[in-house]
Amino acid sequence: DDLVKTFMRDPRNVMLCVEECGDAATMAVLGKCREIDPRFQRTILVRTKLDKYYTDLTSGNVNQWVNGCGDLPDTLLRFALTLPHWQDGERCPTNFVELRDQMNNQDLTAMKERGMRSEYLQTIGFKSFAVFMEKKIGQMFADAITPVLDNLKELKAKSEAKEQSLSTEFE
Numbered sequence: 001d002d003l004v005k006t007f008m009r010d011p012r013n014v015m016l017c018v019e020e021c022g023d024a025a026t027m028a029v030l031g032k033c034r035e036i037d038p039r040f041q042r043t044i045l046v047r048t049k050l051d052k053y054y055t056d057l058t059s060g061n062v063n064q065w066v067n068g069c070g071d072l073p074d075t076l077l078r079f080a081l082t083l084p085h086w087q088d089g090e091r092c093p094t095n096f097v098e099l100r101d102q103m104n105n106q107d108l109t110a111m112k113e114r115g116m117r118s119e120y121l122q123t124i125g126f127k128s129f130a131v132f133m134e135k136k137i138g139q140m141f142a143d144a145i146t147p148v149l150d151n152l153k154e155l156k157a158k159s160e161a162k163e164q165s166l167s168t169e170f171e
Contacts, residue, residue: 008036012144014136015043021053021080024071044136045078046129050107059115066111066120079129082107100126 008015015037019027033043057065064070072078084099086092092099104125111124122128 005036008033011042013042014140016046017043018046018048020049021047024068040073040076043076045072045076047078047080048083050080050124051082051103051110054110054114057111057114062111062114062116063120066116066123077132079123079132080107081124081126081129083126 007013015033017027017030017033019029024030027045030043030045034040037043061069066078066080068076068078082103084092084096084103086099104127107125108121111121116124
């Protein structure tokens with residue numbers, strides 16, 4: 001627990017909060033994230049097992065559910081998806097990537113059938129999550145590399161100035 005909280009407290013890290021789909025008010029892991037990141041600036045909620053929740057979603061509640069029925073703050077980035085799964089003790093029934101894509105398409109189809117608004121569909125399925133994370137990681141890398149490059153330029157300038165000073169002193 002201490003190791004996990006050490007990672008969670010580091011402001012350079014993003015927390016992926018993985019919870020099973022269901023009532024947002026009872027998400028225990030999200031509560032732990034809230035303790036450390038109260039404004040959810042570094043927290044991304046990933047709700048899994050969406051396929052197990054299809055029957056609870058209707059055209060009357062799907063858009064409210066995707067927003068957490070008022071229990072999730074607007075600032076919290078969130079995704080809902082179904083990961084590939086099969087019976088315990090069985091081998092993966094097909095190519096894992098194909099199965100993942102099938103689950104993604106199943107999630108999108110089920111949410112469209114229930115009338116989910118198009119702006120919310122970008123938070124549904126593994127592909128949406130993966131595209132978001134690729135962009136997020138790229139942005140985090142770009143944000144982190146700029147201070148490093150600035151520091152290297154400063155060290156180079158100091159080193160060149162010192163070299164010039166020593167060269168003048170030597171002559």
